[in-house]
Amino acid sequence: SQKIEQNSEALNIQEGKTATLTCNYTNYSPAYLQWYRQDPGRGPVFLLLIRENEKEKRKERLKVTFDTTLKQSLFHITASQPADSATYLCALGANSGYALNFGKGTSLLVTP
């Protein structure tokens, strides 16, 4: 069965450091992968999309890598701030086509 795995343990880091979150998947042949941010009690908000032929994508302090050989994506937040504290979800298009399947998310806490 298709699986998307994100580290279930919360990641605690100090302000100013780089946060790195991991997304591993099995039984997918994804054409793309997406990352979302979710704050408590709210719906997820899209951050970045990376295609299978792209190794790396950047947006301001965010960087995503996508290794289809390792079946893994890494999500980096550089110069992290307390406002970056949230749950981060990765998502893959289901092999059937239309739907997005989500990992369970990793909680990030950035302390001053």
Add this chain to the structure above:
Amino acid sequence: DVKVTQSSRYLVKRTGEKVFLECVQDMDHENMFWYRQDPGLGLRLIYFSYDVKMKEKGDIPEGYSVSREKKERFSLILESASTNQTSMYLCASSLFGAGNMNTEAFFGQGTRLTVV
């Protein structure tokens, strides 16, 4: 500003009631989705629709049905609410892009449903 709007933020219903959760998007998106989110289980897809009057089962469709009579509106129906359907329900929409690739999904604010 693009928007996905869910009809209720909080809802309390009794066991056995028929419950309607409404979702409207103003972006002319083809795809619409209903997910539920529970602690430790993440977002799970209930149903989705890729066109008006079209619907497809997701991973957990049992006990639910959907309706999409107009492109902008996607309704989730709990035929006979049960306590195990207490959850956060999230509606989303997306544009179906080229190369069989969905673009980003836009989510509503969520409906926290409690079935007592």
